[in-house]
Amino acid sequence: MSPNKGSEIITLQFGQYSNFIGTHWWNLQEAGFDYTPDLISDINHDVLFREGLNHRKEVTFTPRMLLVDLKGSLQTCVNDLYEDVTTQADILNSITTWSPDKVEIVNDSSTSSSKTNEFQEDLKKLENNREGVLSEVVDYKDYNLEDNVNYWSDFMRTRYHPRSFNVVNEYQHGNTGQPFDCYLQGVEVWKSEAMCEEWTDKVRAFVEECDCLQGFQILSDATSGFAGLCSSSLQHLKDEYSTKATLVFPVTPPRTSESDFKLRTVNTVLMMASLGELADMFSPLSLSPDCWNQTETYRQFPLLEYKPSLLYHSSAIVSSLLDTLSLSYRLRGGSGLSLRDLCSFLTPVGRKAATTSLSLPWPMKHAQSLLECLEQWEGPLSTPLTPYSNLDEVAIQVLNLRGEDGHKMFPKDMNNRDRSSNPAYSCTTVHELFQYFLSCDMPRTLHRVYSSSQPIKTINPYPDFFSKRVSNHGCVNEPLEEKERVKHVPMLGGLHCCQGSGAMLSDLHSAVRRINIKTLPAFLSLDKTDFDETLEAVMSLSDNYKDEYEL
Numbered sequence: 001m002s003p004n005k006g007s008e009i010i011t012l013q014f015g016q017y018s019n020f021i022g023t024h025w026w027n028l029q030e031a032g033f034d035y036t037p038d039l040i041s042d043i044n045h046d047v048l049f050r051e052g053l054n055h056r057k058e059v060t061f062t063p064r065m066l067l068v069d070l071k072g073s074l075q076t077c078v079n080d081l082y083e084d085v086t087t088q089a090d091i092l093n094s095i096t097t098w099s100p101d102k103v104e105i106v107n108d109s110s111t112s113s114s115k116t117n118e119f120q121e122d123l124k125k126l127e128n129n130r131e132g133v134l135s136e137v138v139d140y141k142d143y144n145l146e147d148n149v150n151y152w153s154d155f156m157r158t159r160y161h162p163r164s165f166n167v168v169n170e171y172q173h174g175n176t177g178q179p180f181d182c183y184l185q186g187v188e189v190w191k192s193e194a195m196c197e198e199w200t201d202k203v204r205a206f207v208e209e210c211d212c213l214q215g216f217q218i219l220s221d222a223t224s225g226f227a228g229l230c231s232s233s234l235q236h237l238k239d240e241y242s243t244k245a246t247l248v249f250p251v252t253p254p255r256t257s258e259s260d261f262k263l264r265t266v267n268t269v270l271m272m273a274s275l276g277e278l279a280d281m282f283s284p285l286s287l288s289p290d291c292w293n294q295t296e297t298y299r300q301f302p303l304l305e306y307k308p309s310l311l312y313h314s315s316a317i318v319s320s321l322l323d324t325l326s327l328s329y330r331l332r333g334g335s336g337l338s339l340r341d342l343c344s345f346l347t348p349v350g351r352k353a354a355t356t357s358l359s360l361p362w363p364m365k366h367a368q369s370l371l372e373c374l375e376q377w378e379g380p381l382s383t384p385l386t387p388y389s390n391l392d393e394v395a396i397q398v399l400n401l402r403g404e405d406g407h408k409m410f411p412k413d414m415n416n417r418d419r420s421s422n423p424a425y426s427c428t429t430v431h432e433l434f435q436y437f438l439s440c441d442m443p444r445t446l447h448r449v450y451s452s453s454q455p456i457k458t459i460n461p462y463p464d465f466f467s468k469r470v471s472n473h474g475c476v477n478e479p480l481e482e483k484e485r486v487k488h489v490p491m492l493g494g495l496h497c498c499q500g501s502g503a504m505l506s507d508l509h510s511a512v513r514r515i516n517i518k519t520l521p522a523f524l525s526l527d528k529t530d531f532d533e534t535l536e537a538v539m540s541l542s543d544n545y546k547d548e549y550e551l
Helices: 016-031 088-095 118-127 135-140 183-191 193-209 225-240 261-278 311-329 339-346 370-375 416-421 430-441 499-513 528-543
Strands: 008-014 049-053 059-063 065-071 165-172 213-221 245-251 355-359 394-402 446-452 491-498
Touching (some): 008 016, 008 225, 016 311, 118 135, 183 225, 183 261, 193 225, 213 225, 213 311, 213 339, 225 261, 245 261, 245 339, 261 499, 311 339, 311 446, 499 528
Parallel strands (some): 213 245
Antiparallel strands (some): 049 059, 394 491
């Protein structure tokens, strides 16, 4: 896909919500591929994708990723890149050097064309060049996916390598009689041969393909058994790949009425304590700013009309943030940071928890320049997506702005007097102008700014949840009489080292202190001394953000 090789990163996804987010994330990245000859993108897609050959000797480009989910969660998952081989043995021989008894082929017999939605049916026709279904039609057709998505595979557009799939067979998706809802369950699942040995073999296979592995970026559900499974896998990565960086995003989905907030909160604190020990940096993500209380509210975005109860919607917002944040280590030509340097830059004096934020879309008007947009800005630049956190007392931050290519940096009617009186006019690139603005607006904060001309491309199956004020090209206007399908939007994403991260950890500690662990049957086997040490570890992480720890 690109001439630059090396600097690879392996992505790991644990749990249903993480896979909802991951599905959107891979779809967004593939939507950004540009196949124009001789045109080189400023994003190096080889960092997260791998080139391979299928059984037909056709070149494939698939995510360098392993996902884990429960039995029955794959449902409508298809993988045409590696289909149509006569036997499963042929598939094994074509994709791996392992013996067949060491690999599980994902092929749910319950899946049939009658269970796939219209979007997936059209994707099949498009891939097989049948019935004249054009890419533009699939990109912008109204599929009403809000009412037709039950599993993350229902809106999966990017095809995965068969090695990417891992199923926890001990637990069934949607089984309320035996739910996978406890941290300790995940720890036990890790100890099974089916998970530990096969998963670690697959990680090793991906590692051996890399020219220069940077490390691992990890998405994990924080409130279920996947929290324990992720923590156990992190211990393995630390033991086997100690020189590689690990960036973890614990994600909390919107809570349903059936969920037990006490159980969710204890699972979360156990995971946070392990991340403080095992990860280089972590940043909890949720659209709920107070997800550890019995009642939840949700983040509001002025230009989005999303439904928090739909995982399909909320995961799209989180995936947009991750796709933008990751630009820091995906930019071509060494213009960004390595994963290791990003983590080191944002985690001084043991401050391993970062706060994330976004502005979706970045609200520039059609006739407005970037300089005018910044000079007229009021209030915070972005909205936090880390629970219980705000952007007060930001010490260090990395901001990524995308979708602004430099043609609209300054007003068209600027004159020589404007140029001479305003130092901003000496800037020659988008990130220089943005960096200059931040140095004036937040002089006590250490900034790093990166930019890409590529916007977020919001073609299907990305939700069309933008307000009527957003044009089809992502500019902000007066409300339109008829809503347009938005094709792409600019966006801002940020990672911050700030006091809000310490407040988040302190609030979590306080929330767990109010819970009587003995009232939770799932944790009866948890040693009280170990649990007290867990709480102490989280409080110690929080203490690192106090004012007396000067940077």
